[in-house]
Amino acid sequence: xxxxxxxxxxxxxxxxxxxxxxxxxxxxxxxxxxxxxxxxxxxxxxxxxxxxxxxxxxxxxxxxxxxxxxxxxxxxxxxxxxxxxxxxxxxxxxxxxxxxxxxxxxxxxxxxxxxxxxxxxxxxxxxxxxxxxxxxxxxxxxxxxxxxxxxxxxxxxxxxxxxxxxxxxxxxxxxxxxxxxxxxxxxxxxxxxxxxxxxxxxxxxxxxxxxxxxxxxxxxxxxxxxxxxxxxxxxxxxxxxxxxxxxxxxxxxxxxxxxxxxxxxxxxxxxxxxxxxxxxxxxxxxxxxxxxxxxxxxxxxxxxxxxxxxxxxxxxxxxxxxxxxxxxxxxxxxxxxxxxxxxxxxxxxxxxxxxxxxxxxxxxxxxxxxxxxxxxxxxxxxxxxxx
Amino acid sequence: xxxxxxxxxxxxxxxxxxxxxxxxxxxxxxxxxxxxxxxxxxxxxxxxxxxxxxxxxxxxxxxxxxxxxxxxxxxxxxxxxxxxxxxxxxxxxxxxxxxxxxxxxxxxxxxxxxxxxxxxxxxxxxxxxxxxxxxxxxx
Numbered sequence: 001x002x003x004x005x006x007x008x009x010x011x012x013x014x015x016x017x018x019x020x021x022x023x024x025x026x027x028x029x030x031x032x033x034x035x036x037x038x039x040x041x042x043x044x045x046x047x048x049x050x051x052x053x054x055x056x057x058x059x060x061x062x063x064x065x066x067x068x069x070x071x072x073x074x075x076x077x078x079x080x081x082x083x084x085x086x087x088x089x090x091x092x093x094x095x096x097x098x099x100x101x102x103x104x105x106x107x108x109x110x111x112x113x114x115x116x117x118x119x120x121x122x123x124x125x126x127x128x129x130x131x132x133x134x135x136x137x138x139x140x141x142x143x144x145x146x147x148x149x150x151x152x153x154x155x156x157x158x159x160x161x162x163x164x165x166x167x168x169x170x171x172x173x174x175x176x177x178x179x180x181x182x183x184x185x186x187x188x189x190x191x192x193x194x195x196x197x198x199x200x201x202x203x204x205x206x207x208x209x210x211x212x213x214x215x216x217x218x219x220x221x222x223x224x225x226x227x228x229x230x231x232x233x234x235x236x237x238x239x240x241x242x243x244x245x246x247x248x249x250x251x252x253x254x255x256x257x258x259x260x261x262x263x264x265x266x267x268x269x270x271x272x273x274x275x276x277x278x279x280x281x282x283x284x285x286x287x288x289x290x291x292x293x294x295x296x297x298x299x300x301x302x303x304x305x306x307x308x309x310x311x312x313x314x315x316x317x318x319x320x321x322x323x324x325x326x327x328x329x330x331x332x333x334x335x336x337x338x339x340x341x342x343x344x345x346x347x348x349x350x351x352x353x354x355x356x357x358x359x360x361x362x363x364x365x366x367x368x369x370x371x372x373x374x375x376x377x378x379x380x381x382x383x384x385x386x387x
Numbered sequence: 388x389x390x391x392x393x394x395x396x397x398x399x400x401x402x403x404x405x406x407x408x409x410x411x412x413x414x415x416x417x418x419x420x421x422x423x424x425x426x427x428x429x430x431x432x433x434x435x436x437x438x439x440x441x442x443x444x445x446x447x448x449x450x451x452x453x454x455x456x457x458x459x460x461x462x463x464x465x466x467x468x469x470x471x472x473x474x475x476x477x478x479x480x481x482x483x484x485x486x487x488x489x490x491x492x493x494x495x496x497x498x499x500x501x502x503x504x505x506x507x508x509x510x511x512x513x514x515x516x517x518x519x520x521x522x523x524x525x526x
Binding site for chain 1: 517
């Protein structure tokens with residue numbers, strides 16, 4: 001089990017000093033996935049006032065760090081290709097903190113790049129893997145079908161109508177945030193409750209607007225020592241707490257379809273940071289689907305199991321509400337190239353720095369960023385603080 | 388038809404050859420641990436409850452209940468373009484294991500499908516070497 005006392009020793013010893021997206025988001029057919037990694041890397045290093053030659057730790061998912069470091073022309077002394085879905089990049093931040101504390105590296109670069117929409121050569125799955133053997137032949141393929149089955153079970157346990165209303169609340173409130181973010185895919189497109197309920201079915205109980213976007217996008221994060229962070233270009237964001245793990249790969253192997261691994265990583269990250277839910281000013285929670293948000297709020301302990309629909313009622317998660325959630329517009333309405341987790345951290349850092357313009361929340365000093373990967377399989381949680 | 392337009396077929400591995408051979412013969416089998424008595428799906432070389440490698444094959448009586456489902460409208464793979472809407476399911480066998488499957492013999496309408504409904508085993512021939520265990524309502 002994680003040793004909280006030892007984790008507390010490295011809490012606050014490293015900071016995020018640079019975050020960025022690729023130059024373009026959305027439909028970007030003129031950039032390969034690796035080009036999106038590189039573009040975002042240069043932008044994030046510029047944000048930090050650092051250069052590629054400063055980087056000695058390399059982290060990525062989807063691709064191997066071999067490919068990304070070679071493309072960038074760097075020779076890292078610490079390398080981590082942990083690839084457990086969209087939560088990976090959130091975990092990379094914690095890995096970077098640990099590697100820096102241990103002395104393996106000093107400037108960690110975490111990159112992401114995916115052409116979910118325009119990829120000319122998507123990576124195929126190993127056809128002998130359990131998932132492709134036992135689920136694919138039934139058409140249980142990809143996230144919408146799997147998450148839909150988990151959501152249907154949640155409806156059975158906690159009530160279909162109130163669950164449906166919660167999904168609508170989340171879709172609509174998230175869109176309102178996107179309408180405030182010029183870089184959001186749906187910046188100019190509002191979403192009403194009627195439009196939510198009229199949206200076509202993808203995998204019942206999911207409407208199209210219960211599902212995240214499929215875009216092209218890249219992002220990158222730079223992490224370094226708290227000491228070196230003081231010399232960087234912008235205000236450092238300190239990494240105070242973290243937790244990670246997973247409990248299955250295939251959806252049919254998930255121990256409890258209404259309890260994802262955030263039940264462990266949320267409490268761990270908060271305890272390591274020495275803070276409680278009430279202290280948080282912002283929650284960035286991976287919204288691959290509306291259901292992912294609903295169940296994650298419960299799993300992380302913001303409310304009890306089955307109380308998520310009451311927690312998100314009446315648009316409290318929308319701009320001006322009492323619980324700011326996914327202020328970028330999220331995977332549902334801002335961008336989602338396939339493994340969106342890194343973007344939860346990018347937005348949290350920007351909010352903590354106070355640089356998000358129309359969507360800036362007041363007095364944002366403490367934020368939680370949470371990634372979910374695979375088929376509700378893996379989670380990574382971070383607690384981040386302004387310096 | 389190009390290969391990618393076919394429904395994906397399993398490529399059996401050494402620990403699952405017997406599972407797929409039996410499915411081809413119209414039987415659904417799963418593993419039971421000789422040390423602790425736990426049952427498990429999918430086949431592995433160890434018991435995930437007690438880590439014993441003393442595993443035996445049990446044939447299911449082919450009865451179970453619906454644990455959850457989805458009705459798939461947008462094909463997630465070219466091989467399912469002509470299959471939508473179809474019903475994916477997680478089925479809880481009476482012997483205690485849960486497995487992924489599809490429901491047949493029932494309209495793909497939410498009102499027609501109840502979690503907990505009783506199901507029985509059937510088979511769908513996918514190709515010359517693979518038959519898939521599927522489930523239909525009892526009766």
